[in-house]
Amino acid sequence: MLRRTQQREAIKKALIEAGRPLSPSEILFEAKEHSPGMGIATVYRAVKQLVESEWLVPVEIPGEPPRYEVVRQDHHHHFYCRECGRVYAVEHCPGDFRRMTPKGFALESHEVLLRGVCAECRQAAG
Amino acid sequence: MLRRTQQREAIKKALIEAGRPLSPSEILFEAKEHSPGMGIATVYRAVKQLVESEWLVPVEIPGEPPRYEVVRQDHHHHFYCRECGRVYAVEHCPGDFRRMTPKGFALESHEVLLRGVCAECRQAAG
DNA sequence: CTGCAAATGATAGGTTGCTATCAAAACCGT
DNA sequence: ACGGTTTTGATAGCAACCTATCATTTGCAG
Incomplete structure (x- = not known):
């Protein structure tokens, strides 16, 4: 069965505290604050589980490793900063994409x- | 200087005839119709040149190899078919993304x- | 506290997409 | 038609990201 480990707790805490989607390497960096010595393999394993259990959702950016964000109810999109590579969630969606869809x-x-x-x-x- | 080769002509013809953005492997497949025996390295080389000379524009899709489309004037976006993986250009843009942008x-x-x-x-x- | 199944960390291996290399072939000005 | 320069095709190499492996450590039920 699933055990509650220091590492997985540190990973969840890192994602909650960040308040924005994080890449695996960002997760590792932040989670090390709470659990030094953590390895990247643990991050990939935890992320896989957290996506499967629907606690995390992947955010895909072309040419970038995926970011992962804590699930939220609202429909939203993302902003990618070309300077620092950070991804932020943004509100408001211009909707109505049906009229863009070909017949x-x-x-x-x-x-x-x-x-x-x-x-x-x-x-x-x- | 730049020479006009059978292969590059076949690649340009393939992209024009397709009428949609193609990935390198799609370009190879289509261009072989006009120039059998073509290798994938030639496709990558030609694509690089055609992007640099602004005849082609890359179309990035998360988790997918980039597609390339012949330059066009109009602002447009794309449709990705999850069945066949083909990408199509679509008209109309709901514009007004400024109000989505954080302060x-x-x-x-x-x-x-x-x-x-x-x-x-x-x-x-x- | 003990024991064992689960989790971890280090790292080797796999995958995919792209670039470099180089001998052979194709362009094209003359 | 010649000849040098460019281009080509095959393939080896590279880079980024992720997964597999396995000895060691850790959580936790009894």
């Missing part, structure tokens, strides 16, 4: 990715 | 990806 095609879902520079990086750059 | 963030571009099943696959499935 005869079945639309099942959509993804919107905003690209630019986050507030922190803008400030750092001046 | 302090600089929005530079956006991507919309529709997912579902294309007309051909729907028909095949019945």
Whole structure:
């Protein structure tokens, strides 16, 4: 059966505290705060379990390793900062993608990715 | 200087005839119609040149090799068929992504990806 | 507290997509 | 038609990301 380990707790805590989707290497970095010595294999294993148990959801970005975010109810999308590579969730969706769908095609879902520079990086750059 | 070879002509013809973004392996498959015996290395080389000369534009899909489409003037997005993996260009953009952007963030571009099943696959499935 | 199944960390191995290499073939100006 | 330069095809190499393996450690039921 599933055991409650220091490492998995550290990983969940890292994801909750971050408040944004994290990549496996980001998770490792943050989780080490709470559980030093953790290995990357443990992160991949925990993420796999947490996705299967629907506690985490993958956020895919082209050309990037997937980020993972704690499940949330609201429909939302993401912003990718080209400076730091961090991903943020964003509210409001312009909806109505049906009229973009070609005739005869079945639309099942959509993804919107905003690209630019986050507030922190803008400030750092001046 | 740049030479006009049978292979590069076959690759450009394949992309024009397809009328949709193609991945390197799709390009190879289609271009072999016009130039049998072509190798994948030639496709990668030609694609690199055609992107640099702004004849082709990459279309990135999470978890997929990039597709490449002949440059076009209009702003548009793409539809990914989960059945056949083909990518299609789609018209109309719901615009106004600025109000989705968090305060302090600089929005530079956006991507919309529709997912579902294309007309051909729907028909095949019945 | 004890014992054993589960979890961990280190690292080797696998996969995929792309680039480098190099001998052979194809372009193309002359 | 010649000849040098470019291009090609085959394949080895590389890089990034993820999974498998296995000896050691840890959680936890009894």
